[in-house]
Amino acid sequence: MKSKTVAAWLSFLGGPLGLHRFYLRGMGDWLGWLLPIPTALGIYGIERLRMYGVDDGVSWALIPLLGFTIAGCALMAIIYGLMTPEKWNARFNAGAPADAAPGQTNWLTIGAVVASLFFGSSILMASIVYSFQHYFEHQIEEGRKISQ
Known part of the structure; x- marks a missing residue:
């Protein structure tokens, strides 16, 4: 039986290493x-x-890869945490009743969703800002080279 809470926390904490994927699949x-x-x-x-x-x-081309990976794994933690028990058990606990305990949401699951939402969105925004800042700085520098 695969627990939704464990999967959400593994996706949030160990997602960039694939731990949630190994746990579920x-x-x-x-x-x-x-x-x-x-x-x-x-x-x-x-x-x-x-x-x-x-x-x-x-x-500056490589650093956003880490940020986008962390943000994507945080998104998966949110998806896992908000999945209905019926859908969770049908997908990851085949043969279990639709309302089986591993698919239920508890406070630890909500904690994983909240932490993933906070840190995932922060890291995503930081990665986007970092990428755009360096891209536009590069464009300005190239424009200066052309104008000289």
Whole structure:
């Protein structure tokens, strides 16, 4: 029996490593194995930023990958947490009654949804702002090069 609460917290806390996918679909889930790739690339972008500074073009292209992955996993935690017990049990607990306990929502599930909403939206907005800021700075710099 797959618990909705456990899946929501795994998606929020360990989603960028694919833990929620492995919990729900098993170790053979290919998307679970692919999720650590953008996470690792984003962490590498942060390390490049620390080593080479804010003018490193590779780092500003890689860092949003981490942010978008975290935000996507937070979105999945919200989707899991808000799923009806009937739909949850039909999808992840086949053969269980529609109102089985693992599909029920409790305060821990709501806590995962609230934390995912807060941190996921914050990280998503920060990633978008970071991407656009560096994109427009790059465009201004290229415009200056052309005008000279």
